[in-house]
Amino acid sequence: MRKLRFGIMASGRGSNAEAILQACREGKLQAEGALVVSNNPDAGVHEVAARFDAASQTIARPDFPDGGSFAETLIGAFRDAGVELILLAGYMRKVPPALLREYRGAVLNIHPALLPRHGGKGMYGIHVHEDVLRERDRETGVTVHYVDEEYDRGPILLQKGGVDVRADDTPEALAERVLELEHRAYPEAVALWMEKHRSIV
Numbered sequence: 397m398r399k400l401r402f403g404i405m406a407s408g409r410g411s412n413a414e415a416i417l418q419a420c421r422e423g424k425l426q427a428e429g430a431l432v433v434s435n436n437p438d439a440g441v442h443e444v445a446a447r448f449d450a451a452s453q454t455i456a457r458p459d460f461p462d463g464g465s466f467a468e469t470l471i472g473a474f475r476d477a478g479v480e481l482i483l484l485a486g487y488m489r490k491v492p493p494a495l496l497r498e499y500r501g502a503v504l505n506i507h508p509a510l511l512p513r514h515g516g517k518g519m520y521g522i523h524v525h526e527d528v529l530r531e532r533d534r535e536t537g538v539t540v541h542y543v544d545e546e547y548d549r550g551p552i553l554l555q556k557g558g559v560d561v562r563a564d565d566t567p568e569a570l571a572e573r574v575l576e577l578e579h580r581a582y583p584e585a586v587a588l589w590m591e592k593h594r595s596i597v
Contacts, residue, residue: 400427400590403479404450405487406434410441411575412485412506412582417448419583427586431477433470435489451477457489467492474499481589483582484543488520493545503543504589505550506582508574510557511539515548525567525574533561536570538578540585554585 404413413432419425429450434441437454445452453473460466470492474482484491484505496503507515507524514527514536528536537557542550559573 400425400480400586400594401430401478402427402481402483402586403430403474403477404432404441404445404483404485405491406432406439406441406485407436407488408439408441408486410439410444410485412578413441413483414444414448415579416483416485416583416586417444417450419586421448425583425586425590427590430479431474433473435487441485463492464494467494470495471498480594481586483586485582486521490547491543496543496545501542501593502589504540504553504585505543505548506578506585507539507541507548508536508571508578509539510535510537510555511541511548511552515539517547519548522567522571525570528561528570529565529567535559536561536574538574538581540581554581554588556581 406413417429420427429448432441432445432450432452433455435456442452455469455473457466480502482499482503509524509528514524535557536559539552540554541552544550556577559577
């Protein structure tokens with residue numbers, strides 16, 4: 397079976413990108429990172445990509461006169477790289493609908509909570525963990541889901557709980573423990589997607 401070529405979209409340090417690329421390097425995933433795209437030229441994910449010999453580009457919406465040309469540029473970059481699956485890994489911008497249409501069923505996101513709880517517009521990063529504590533949940537976890545036009549509403553591919561919410565937790569402490577689970581769950585979800593969607597070629 398030839399390796400899956402995937403793309404990553406990230407805005408920050410790229411720890412989930414690193415976990416996935418490391419899983420590939422260790423042979424846990426029959427896949428390779430073909431292209432990393434960030435909206436931020438200073439994002440740490442560019443350094444992550446370089447360490448794993450993956451190409452990276454900055455493609456930012458403000459650099460384009462209209463949304464259509466932005467979407468076309470994204471699609472073209474991923475197509476030119478032979479990308480079959482796109483992974484959102486802390487990408488802090490809304491994905492253009494045209495990209496979702498082009499890669500229908502092949503764009504995944506990881507969310508640091510047990511959807512449908514603590515999802516939707518504004519629920520990202522530390523805000524999610526603040527909401528978990530505010531609602532006094534006893535347990536949290538992560539969800540990997542297909543991306544569609546609505547925030548955090550796409551079908552769930554993989555969900556893992558088991559992160560206890562402690563009485564003395566801060567959002568930052570909780571985020572750190574959830575992130576450890578993210579790093580295990582995302583490569584597992586990629587493998588599951590490959591089982592579900594790829595032909596043996």
